[in-house]
Amino acid sequence: MNVLWLQSGGCGGCSMSLLCADTADFPAMLKSGGIDLLWHPSLSLASGRELVALLEDCRDGRTRLDVLCIEGSLLRGPNGTGRFHVLAGTGVPMIDWVSALAAVATHVVAVGSCAAWGGITATGPNITDACGLQYDGDRPGGLLGADFVARGGLPVINVAGCPTHPGWVVDTLMALAAKLFVADDLDPLNRPRFYADQLVHHGCTRNEYYEFKASAEKPSDLGCMMENMGCKGTQAHADCNTRLWNGEGSCTRGGYACISCTEPGFQDPGHAFHQTPKLAGIPIGLPTDMPKAWFVALASLSKSATPKRVKSNATADHVVVAPAVRKTRLK
Ligand code: SF4
Ligand code: SF4
DSSP, X not given: OEEEEEEOBSOSHHHHHHTTOSOSOHHHHHHHTTOEEEEOTTTOOOOHHHHHHHHHHHHTTSSOOOEEEEESBEEOOSTTOOTTXXXXXXXXXXXXXXXXXXXXXXXEEEESHHHHHOGGGGOTTOTTOEEOSSEETTEEOTTXXXXXXXXXXXXXEEEOOTTOOHHHHHHHHHHHHTTOOOGGGBOTTSOBHHHHTSBTTTTOTTHHHHHTTOBOOSTTOOSBSTTTSOOOTTTOBOOTTTSOBTTTBOTTTTTOOOOOTTSTTTTOOSSXXXXXXXXXXXXXXXXXXXXXXXXXXXXXXXXXTOOHHHHHHHTSSXXXXXXXXXXXXXX
């Protein structure tokens, strides 16, 4: 399966993340899955005329393009010309290259939230008129249009995340290579369901604090970060706490609130990332699938039953009260 990877308006962080894939031999892993990386900006030697010739071969059908991976948002400015980002050596705007290559690719993959929705590059006034491949924020459309379907029958596959997890990219490519990826494998935002059907909250090491609404009050506290520190793990679609990063970490395990980077518009939350917006003392962003009244009732019940150990540890940077030692055998 021939894969071409191009970078557009992003920071390159998704490529850096890819290089942390859980393997000691990345090229061998791709080879074992039948994946031939035609070109990648950080991994390939070809440049200049060689690259342009490859792109022309793909565009004109001389080289089969099975998967077009785009990292970074698509810059449509100024005034729709795309000339804020011209592919060096071609004089042609990147958006025109991407449109032409997407038209001949069997599958198109948006690598990261920039390529999926516009992401960080589209923050605030969005002066470059950045968008995603098939979304403009949370609105279908983007560069290729809401009705775009690649030759293989799927819309753009949004492997969203900022950065995206290397495992999400590799598993998507492996499934495509094995012809095991079908429309039902995509969620309503066209993200692969193998990770988007999970929540970041699943497997978070702070779950006990969440259960008792024992909350962190400042950075480095051990407690749950939902109530005060801006954590959106109960709403964010991703498996970050069950498929760890670099085999051992996640944002919440590192002491930083989940900012829901797999969702469209995460970059403009309307509040500081590390603060929870509240109305009458109740967090505005409540857990997915939970009515507000239930949450309020559960929170007040939980708080009234919080063990001293959990309460004390929640606002400390290390365990200050250890669990009681009891016999666990049934009598
Ligand atoms: S999604 Fe995030 S990490 Fe990836 S290119 Fe965009 S800004 Fe960088
Ligand atoms: S810190 Fe966030 S992800 Fe972890 S338990 Fe609390 S709400 Fe869930």
